[in-house]
Amino acid sequence: MADRRPTLADVAHAAGVATSTVSRAFSRPQRVNHRTRERVLAEAERLGYVPNPAAQALESGRTRTIALLVPDITNPYFSGVIKGAERGAANAGLTLVLGDTAESSAAEAQLVRRLERAVDGFVIAASRLTDDELRTAATRTPITLVNRATAGMGCVVADYDSGTHQIVDHLASYGHRSFVFVGGPAESWSGARRWQGLQAAAAERGMEVRRSGPYLPTLSGGPAAADAVLASGATAVVCHNDILAIGLMRRLAERGVSVPGEISVVGFDDVFGADFCHPTLTTLAERTEDAGRRAVELLVTQVPLRQAGGPTRVLPTQLVVRGSTGPVTSM
Amino acid sequence: MADRRPTLADVAHAAGVATSTVSRAFSRPQRVNHRTRERVLAEAERLGYVPNPAAQALESGRTRTIALLVPDITNPYFSGVIKGAERGAANAGLTLVLGDTAESSAAEAQLVRRLERAVDGFVIAASRLTDDELRTAATRTPITLVNRATAGMGCVVADYDSGTHQIVDHLASYGHRSFVFVGGPAESWSGARRWQGLQAAAAERGMEVRRSGPYLPTLSGGPAAADAVLASGATAVVCHNDILAIGLMRRLAERGVSVPGEISVVGFDDVFGADFCHPTLTTLAERTEDAGRRAVELLVTQVPLRQAGGPTRVLPTQLVVRGSTGPVTSM
DNA sequence: CAAGAAATGGCAAACGCTTGCCATGTGACC
DNA sequence: GGTCACATGGCAAGCGTTTGCCATTTCTTG
CATH class of the missing domain: 1.10.260 (434 Repressor (Amino-terminal Domain))
Structure with a gap:
């Protein structure tokens, strides 16, 4: 042999x-x-x-490998991003290295340092680093961002402006005159964008909107959020993400509150499970798989050119209306 | 700078x-x-x-990188494996390359070929390759398997013998005297093991068990499975995996059949969502994260020794009883 | 105190590939 | 027929490490 x-x-x-x-x-x-x-x-x-890839890389400086960093591999939101990035990398003949930053900026920074010699570039999803840290890192190795916009760098973000309008329009069509935004982590860039968008859309509609939280963006964050919402007497809530929304609905069910009868619930992300929880969840879908793929494509165009910065790609979002939202019942 | x-x-x-x-x-x-x-x-x-990792790899032949191959990155069952493998790799100071084989043996073989020069070893989850193909590949690069046992190779598998007993005992305790196994893909190694285990456990209990399928192991496989189950008049079903079980329950709900009132449903995997579908799903949990981690550890012990073959590690499983199972109603 | 062993550090040859530069061969053009 | 440009292929110098081997120094030991 x-x-x-x-x-x-x-x-x-x-x-x-x-x-x-x-x-x-x-x-x-x-x-x-x-x-x-x-x-x-x-x-x-x-x-x-x-x-031999090592020998090729040694002389040429190209490893034909890129890294994808996500805060939590098991979060279904990132599954789509991972899959898309994997696809995009495979299409470009690149190997994909996966890193889990454990939702920690320190771990993220360390991972970037550890891998920067081994890869030609990074795709970082939902980065916890500061703009400055990112830009510094980007001077050494090309980086594109998913769900985070930082001036001067390639970014792929969801169109929250349009998406939040869709949500507000939907609620308005059911007669809701106000709603509560159940917020996630304060550092979350996308959380901030969502809240901004909702405020703007609500203002245009003359709707009243309040913010509650921050809560853990997990099932376990749901109960606290649910209780706060009940205390507020809201007829509708928009949650930071689907997981939180599902946790919240579960608590509402335990407390005998009907969804959407008494309270309508909207989430963000359209994660795996949003279509089989009870009731099924109305949510703003993002094309996470596209986002991963586009981020890789953006990175690939940057690598050879070594161009500083990069454009921002805005991906459309779609409101998926399911069972968790309904008309206001004027009791 | x-x-x-x-x-x-x-x-x-x-x-x-x-x-x-x-x-x-x-x-x-x-x-x-x-x-x-x-x-x-x-x-x-x-x-x-x-x-410079490339230079190190060139001289030493060690890349300090391992690859994890899974059939579908977005399948939540594999999320745990991925996370565990990532953890295990990080602990060992290794970089993890992720590959999606798209449930295709051809893609899997190609990926192995493409990566074998670039990595020190493979962890392959739910491999679609034949035993011979695997053994051949293993002569060139160390391989460990998750959820697939092949003689002479390192394997990490779930303890389906014990797990299926737990399921059968649980059903028996509710008075069920028979049940239907709703099967997944015929090629699935774990599917075969599950079916074997269920048959053996049912035989010990003197319970009757039939097999239906194969069905797609997805939500969309559920309706066909549900209808077949209804036609069979079964009081309990055990599904190839949770996703299929959830799809099945959804169909049963549409047809006005109460779960667990008229039919009890059990799944496998305890995937994300099993605890918030409706009703919540009784299922056999596997420690997928452990499996990923252990597989990497097994691989690491093999790499330096270049020893032929490797032991098989059997990981425990736990039955998680939720809302989808209940006593037989003698109508 | 001599002789051998151990500890320590340097030299230089790989590792397998890419690439700048040069030599040769070929055809085009005037 | 002579000059040039271009196409083609070879030479050899790296790329940044690791590692076998040897030289030197230091430590033991009888």
């Missing part, structure tokens, strides 16, 4: 040419005679030659 | 030693004088030296 893997030199020897010719046969097709190239490729195929 | 990254030679120069000494200061601490080592490390720190 292959006691030793064939190298460039083996192929060169077999084809009767120099290693440089073999190398160029692969990387610069037009730099070598058509017939020579054929021969080299045939030999390479016959020997089962596969280039 | 750092117009050029510091190399071993820079550190060696600054510390007044040879590059070999710097290298050893890092990799073979006892091979170098304590005081010299201190000095070297201090200089390295001061210069912000980070070793």
Whole structure:
């Protein structure tokens, strides 16, 4: 068997040419005679030659690898981003390294340091780093961001302006005149954007909106949020994300409050589960898979050019109306 | 700023030693004088030296990277495996490359080929390859398997023997005398193990069990399965996995069949969502995160030794009883 | 105090590939 | 026929490490 893997030199020897010719046969097709190239490729195929990525990376400085950093791999919101990034990387012939930053900015910074020599660029989702930290890191290795806009860097964000309008319009159509925003973590960039959008949309509609929280963006954050909402007498709530919304609905059910009969509930993300919780959840869907893919594409365009900064891509959002919202009951 | 990254030679120069000494200061601490080592490390720190992984890999043949291959990144069952593997890799100071095989054996084989030069080993979850293909691949690069046992290779599997007994005991305790197994894909190794276990446990209990399917292991597989179950007149069903179970319950609800009133439903996996679907789902939980972590640990022990084969680790499972199961109603 | 062992550090050769530069061969053009 | 440009392929110098081997120094030991 292959006691030793064939190298460039083996192929060169077999084809009767120099290693440089073999190398160029692969990387610069037009730099070598058509017939020579054929021969080299045939030999390479016959020997089962596969280039050694480490050696390629050493000389060229390119690893053909990019890293994706997410705060929590198991959060279904990021599953889509991961899948999209994986797809995008595969399409571009790149290998994807996955890093979990455990929702910690320290872990995130450490991971960036540890990987920056090993990868050609980063896609960072929901980064916890400051704008300055990000920009500093970006001077060493290209970075694009998902769900976080930082001037001068490539970013892919969801269109919350439009999305929050959709939510507000939907609630208004059911006769709601006010609602409560159940907030997530204070540091969350997307949380801030959502709240801004909701305020603006509500203002346009002349609706009243209050904010509650912050709460944990998890199922366990639900009970506290639910109780606060009940105390407020709201007819509708918009939650920081679906998980929180589901936790909240569960608590409301325990307390005998009907959804959407007495309170309408809207979430964000359209995560796995939003269509089979009870009641099914009206939520603003983001194309997370697209976001991951686009972020990789954006990164790829940056890498060769080493251009400073990058454009921001805004991805559409869609309101998915399900069972958790309904008309106001004037009791 | 750092117009050029510091190399071993820079550190060696600054510390007044040879590059070999710097290298050893890092990799073979006892091979170098304590005081010299201190000095070297201090200089390295001061210069912000980070070793170039490509160069390390080139000479040593070790990339300090492992790959995790899963059939579908977005499947919540694998989220736990991914997280565990990521944790395990981080603990071992390894970088984790993630690959999605798109539930295709061809894609899986291709990914293995593409990555085998770039990683020190593979963890493959729910592999679609044949035993022979796996063993062949394992001769070139160490491999451990999750949820798939293949003789001569390191494997981490869930204890379905015990788990299926728990399920059957639970159903029996509610008075069920028979149940239907709603099967998933025919090629699924874990599906086969589950079915075997259920049959054995049912036989011990003197319970009758039939098999239905195969069905798609997705929400959309649920309706067909539900209708078949209804036609069978079963009082209890055990589904190939939670997603299928949830899809099935949804269909039952549409058809006005009460769960667990008329039919009890049990799933496998305890995926995200099993505790907030309606009714909440009784299911056999696997420690998927542990599985991922253990698989990496197993791989790590194999890598340096290059030992052929490896042990099989069996992880416990726990029945999580929720709302979808209940006593038989003798109508 | 001599002789051998251990500790320590340096030299230089890989590792497998890319790439700048040069040599040769070929055809085009005047 | 001579000059030039261009196409093609080879040479060899790295890229930043690791590591086998040797030289030197220091420590033991009898």
